[in-house]
Amino acid sequence: MLSLPPVQKLLRQLPAGSAGQPKPPVGGDTAEEVTSPVLATEARQPACYSALRADELRPLAGPEPVVATSTGPLSRHDDLKEMLDSNKDSLKLEAMKRIVAMIARGKNASDLFPAVVKNVACKNIEVKKLVYVYLVRYAEEQQDLALLSISTFQRGLKDPNQLIRASALRVLSSIRVPIIVPIMMLAIKEAASDMSPYVRKTAAHAIPKLYSLDSDQKDQLIEVIEKLLADKTTLVAGSVVMAFEEVCPERIDLIHKNYRKLCNLLIDVEEWGQVVIINMLTRYARTQFLSPNQNESLLEESTEKAFYGSEEEDAKDAKAEAASLAKRKPYVMDPDHRLLLRNTKPLLQSRNAAVVMAVAQLYFHLAPKAEVGVIAKALVRLLRSHSEVQYVVLQNVATMSIKRRGMFEPYLKSFYIRSTDPTQIKILKLEVLTNLANETNISTILREFQTYIRSMDKDFVAATIQAIGRCATNIGKVRDTCLNGLVQLLSNRDELVVAESVVVIKKLLQMQPAQHSEIIKHMAKLTDNIQVPMARASILWLIGEYCEHVPKIAPDVLRKMAKSFTNEEDIVKLQVINLAAKLYLTNSKQSKLLTQYVLNLAKYDQNYDIRDRARFIRQLIVPTEKSGALNKYAKKLFLAQKPAPILESSFKDRDHFQLGSLSHLLNAKAVGYQELPDWPDEAPDPSVRNVEVPEWTKCTSREKRKEKVEKPFYSDSEGESGPTESADSEPESVSEESGSSSSSSSSSSGSEEEEEEEEEEEGSGEQSEDKEEEEKRPKRKEKEGSRKAAPGSPPEPGSPCSPSEEEEEEEEGVKKAKKKAAQQGRKGHAETSSEEASASESSSSGSDSGSEAEAKRKKAPPSSRAGPKEISLLDLDDFTPPPPQPIPSSSIVSTSLVTDLEGLTLTDTSLAPAMLSPAFSTVRTYELLHRMAGEGLSVEYCFSRRPFPGDPHMVAVQIQISNNTDAEVKSLRVSEPKPLSGMRIQEFPEIECLAPGDTASVVMGIDFCDSTQAANFQLCTHTRHFYVSIQPPVGELMAPVFMSENEFKKEQGKLTGMSEITEKLTLPEKCRSDHAIVQQVTLAANVGRVPCGADNEYRFAAKTVTSGSLVLITLERREGAAAQLTVNSEKMVIGTMLVKDIVQSLAQ
């Protein structure tokens, strides 16, 4: 208190007095009131303490009262010192509690430091904790003494109890004493590799503390951060990203390797960590991915061309069409970008407003236009929260609603204002309402505004009038209505309302003055009554500006104003001079004398601005001998056409700040704000994110995986399977590595097994939450990942897929190969793991070992993993350096590609790369609305074969809408779906506006109920309705399932008799090769290849989307061209149709 600045002292005087005196009764009250005596006993101590004088307490403390009083206030803590020195823990605790209470009240307790520090090693954990609290608070002031405690913490760092280790590190790092920086550094480094994730978390927290103490340690700290970023536990993730943001936000390169892991862990990280990670990832994505909205603007022409091309040339040249198709969507979202969007979306459902806001800003900044809409609902939900939350959310909504009005339009009513809202909330809601106003809803909004105008809250009324003005300028249709309404307000009793209306009317009139001389006249009359200076000034300006329209009134007004000139406010005086000057120029006969008079009055005004203005104007308008050339132009100067002001939102250009940030809220750059970078023109190499454990194909693999993991609801089952697997795989890896050192395939399988081990570690602790499974799945799917990347690379045979990954693996492979070169000799071939078996099988096509190994296969996906990688590794020689940015094929095909490739892996190696290119054509597009029928709007659809997000029972239909008209097509949406019974349609989010020549691509989900009945619905634009229908080919009603051969056989055994449909067919010439068959089958139906021992048999499996019934397909090749197709499915109709489709497809 002594050191407080005087102002503060003054401020404190009141509270201190008021707190001091009523205190004793308060203490007494609580004792009486509170029924639980606990509250009273526990609490009374500090309260009493604060209430009693120091000398009153002294008798309690014990001897030496005399000494205490003599030494004065400084040593008044003697009693406390005594208590701290005693042997009894309870006394120490009591003393510490009082000291903490002092700290809490902001009182200085620093003179107790030596007495307190002694107790740092106290056994009692609560005393210890309180000592820590004290230490952290005062260590900075008493650095030398603080050093005494360090050794205790150093001991604590070695404690077997993780809690003690963690808390020792926490306190040690919180002591802001520069001398111990090296000790802290050591402790952090050690803790960063601690066994306990909790201690590692604490280490992550300690990093920014050390950094703020000594920024020279940055480099070393970055190393620690890098290490902790690689940590796989959710506990650490949030804290380390926090440290990253504080220490080295510019080192975006550290994130690459951890990007996918962070995305996948995100949902399990605690909520605070989620916020930090999401914000960081937003920035990351802005630097690493291309703008998802760019193609809409950039590639209009190419779209158009493609359209005409396909129109005129028709199907003449299939290749050309494929090319144009590829050309049409040159932008394909990076799968990692998609991963981020997908993994953050569920967090919109979080109970924590900060998380919801973080996701919302991420979507706003990163998602394609069509997808941003999902955040509106969640943001509107937040409006029901505390008023502070509302305040922040509304600010952000206001910014968003300028850019994407359509997003919030459905929730217009949620922004209606209650009379009980605080004014600041009212004004923000008003802002949003104004932003949302358009021609369709303006009438309701204006009616709502009418209610607001009569509110008792005058600030709010003023804001409403401003809002009406803005609506009037933005929407021409209602300008007259608004103007009339405002003019009516001019007769309002409240002056503020009138004044505000005048100001707004002035702005509106400026747009079309000629028609409104009546209003101007009316306003001229108001000068007698209105006293608000701003309003008077506005009226005068209006009359001056449009004096031609009111030739009779203007001089009269000037006369009146001249009379009251001396009593006016400055701002009004200036406008009077202005009016006088203008009148002098247009109507000098009537106003010459008046003008002279006004100018003379102004000449002697107290305000120098007014004197200046008068002198200046006199020189300008009154011709004298001396007056210069400017005189001639006076009229031009004064009566020039003035552009009408644009009334726009104050949130107009706030969107360059990252939404949800402090800087956005303040509309000024806050300290430490990280600028949200612009999208790059060229995407940086996406392969930097590839880790040894790539995490591609999350979604598809998850779906597949899910079926498999359904059973182990509890962790045990997973845990059980763990050890056996590892027992198998470990020796194999050794044998493999030593075995086939010549081919680099060994290394790959080796590294895989390492991952397997990791998996099992995690598996044992798993709670069977699928979230956790997510984490592991990607690793298992590693190979598929690489395969998925494959289509991106050029399709010519021999060139590798997913280059960077290959590089890495290659490197690794070479190293290991060198090491093991000595240990030649193949042994333990029979032991080889399933994946390895398939690898060897595929590499040496036709080797019999495969069929043996097959029997062992438990997991289908790994069984077919190694394929494509194998290819690249074998073709090492003509390995060409990867293109910097492999453009992945259109994302639509992703799933089908995977499924295709799933089947391919077992076929001839040489064929596999060739397979990649035809995969493009697997996406068949169908026409939904012809260009002619749709009056220039053409709509195509295709089955993307991806699981529909949000409902696994729906078939995802990718719809491509092109606007070939030369007008905008607005509010494209699906309406009145008339599905047959049971059928469900999930419409795509409404497309607000489609510019001419633009193409939009949206996804809708349809649950066809496993029937090929068409789904009918209306496609609406703002003007027209089109009846359209989507009829699915039977092959699209299913999703691939992955199973092992054994499973397949078992399932097939169950589906005999009625459920089996067999058909004989002859394979045409070109359709006899393995890959052609596989391709044709997967083209006809969305099925997954099942590994098969016999090489003249092909098996595929799928599940129907709605009911999940299995569909098993077997194609057996006989001699020559003959073949037999068998389909097993309990859905006989589907089975029959499928047979027909496949036969047709194969016969082509």
Add this chain to the structure above:
Amino acid sequence: MIHSLFLINCSGDIFLEKHWKSVVSQSVCDYFFEAQEKAIDVENVPPVISTPHHYLISIYRDKIFFVSVIQTEVPPLFVIEFLHRVADTFQDYFGECSETAIKDNVVIVYELLEEMLDNGFPLATESNILKELIKPPTILRSVVNSITGSSNVGDTLPTGQLSNIPWRRAGVKYTNNEAYFDVIEEIDAIIDKSDTKIFNLIFNSVEESDNFCVSVASVKKFHLPLCCYLQNPRLLDDVSFHPCIRFKRWESERVLSFIPPDGNFRLISYRVSSQNLVAIPVYVKHMISFKENSSSGRFDVTIGPKQNMGKTVEGVVMTVHMPKAVLNMNLTATQGSYTFDPVTKVLTWDVGKITPQKLPNLKGIVNLQSGAPKPEENPSLNIQFKIQQLAISGLKVNRLDMYGEKYKPFKGVKYITKAGKFQVRT
């Protein structure tokens, strides 16, 4: 992130301060006081204030300002949400979040704040974890502590802090499994003058309190299908979940699958959109008028129940903020009692239960300040009510499945419909 925290009461007294980094002088609060003065009304104090060296982010809860000092860029909602969480925790620990409660338990408050933030970054905010670290004050414990000198600070790391389910304590055991669900639905509505309802949204929350057995090794799960036979599956327009709910199950099957936290907690909050035209259970007939050039006005309000499925509307309270010009009101209520506070100009009418036979009515004369112009706006009526045993949206908790146990757990469901922000414009 969060640098310091000051707790300030309504009279501007800083009664608690806590610093997580270096100490920030109390004088920083002067900027806050300045803003507070400018805002006049406590509700209008801007939550974010920028000062030359710091940013102040504050919330107002239970007559206490929680003012946090920030030095660098941080999402404001992050801080606001955290401060509310702090207030919730106090409420949880002390039964109320008042100045006296905080002052009386200052040591516990300090310990809590110490655990909740580390270097300004939230560390442990789950109430179950905190309760293991720092035991809330109870009668028995304080007696024992005062005798034995033992502390109320736990000495082991709460297991929740290490697991992915931080909301659940380990080792919770009950003799019988019981789960109680409170389905509380709130109707938000603005009813316009012409009695056309402008919009009504139902915001609701299912609160759940359970008493559930968990064996030490594994965690049991509930499955709780939520009214599967709803005519409209999209009845729940927007949902937010407690983190324990498995989002995927919800997405795919509309089933709430979760590992319940121990104790009371809010399981889900949902919103039913206005499209699903939900009947508003009460109607209000009103006639409020102020005569020009006279110092009196008429006030006549009748509240009646609409179709409410045979349930009684109870706990009806009407509050009206009368215009400033109103001096006093002379009213007669056919039911319940009314009060008018001439200082704040708030009229409160506690109606109680509505019986359809005899509709409650409040009628009388309003005395206006003589000479003052007549109020332009008629005041809005804010209405509260409660209907037991009814979830107005039609939501039902259908079934409760439990994994790993053969028997059916006890399930209790209570439905309540309440008025949320229910306003009638007149």
